Amino acid sequence: FENPNYKIKELFGQFKDIVEDVGIPIKMYLGCEFLYRSHESFERHFEEITTLNDTKYLLMEFYFDVEEEVILEAVQNVLDKGYIPVVAHPERFEAIQINPDIAVEIVNSGGYLQMNKGSILGDYGSLVKETVKNLLENKLIHFVGSDAHNLRSRHSRMYESYVQVKTRFGSDYAQRIFKENGKILLNGGKV
Structure with missing residues (x-):
């Protein structure tokens, strides 16, 4: 879990070179989760x-059984430290499943929340799905991450998730959290 910035940048640079060499037309931005x-x-x-992209935004995650006090x-x-916390997949943390007010506290203090795309699809079980629906209903989610670790079981399926959010919570909100x-964030602006 300890991956210093110089190592991440070096690997990212190598990966960008490979992608460019094989001619894949994609824009990539540096970033990774920090396990707190x-x-x-x-x-x-x-x-x-x-x-994230050398901005003040820091994507952070926790162990799933993290205590409320540790998150806050x-x-x-x-x-x-002058940075902006973006909490990855809050719907998967037991503390937030039990007490969704923690999410409100994070947002009210100046933090942001990024859901996993698979959460709304039920990929992590019904409790996670219900928790993320609650967060979405209360407009507490700011970003959506693919959590795409591989092409078999953890692929992106972002569009399917987008459709679910658009249908249940509105087109404007879906556009905002999936794209805008x-x-x-990538430009370092205020979300």
């Missing part, structure tokens, strides 16, 4: 963390 484990670990590794501490620590907010 403790305040001490965060402080020790802060200078090595990779932000993490968000505050990132804000205190991401563009703003």
